[in-house]
Amino acid sequence: MNNLTFSVEPSIYQDLVSFYGEVFHLPPLAAKINSLLIFDFERKGISFEELVDYYKASKSSVSTSLQLLLEHRLIAEKDSASRKRYFVTNDRFIRIRFEEIVRRLQIELTLIDRLSDFRGEQDGASQQKFLIYRELLTNNLNNIENSLRQLYDE
Structure with missing residues (x-):
């Protein structure tokens, strides 16, 4: 479950999940994905497949959560030369x-x-x-x- 290229501090992560879930009325998986992306300080991005693997969640659940985060403009899709879609926090x-x-x-x-x-x-x-x-x-x-x-x- 830890194939990320960056470190995550568990207690800060949990506090971020709670905060964003409450403030933006996000469902649990969306709050978790948003919080995880915050730790990607170098903004390399996390692919859809990596999120499915990391959370051991269905593709449908991850896709729905990403769509919600994109609609709320909390995250953005990163330009990539590959066919994979990478997601980062929205710098705006x-x-x-x-x-x-x-x-x-x-x-x-x-x-x-x-x-x-x-x-x-x-x-x-x-x-x-x-x-x-x-x-x-x-x-x-x-x-x-x-x-x-x-x-x-x-």
């Missing part, structure tokens, strides 16, 4: 994930501003809580956008 995933968070924060900010306008004047305590919440959203939005610019040299 951080950007994709945080751009989605930015989009949701922007929507939430717009919605709470619209609600505030609709509600009209508020008492001091309600208005203060609203302002704190709005500032929290705005600060997080700005921090994420600034970090993305730094990460991707924009």
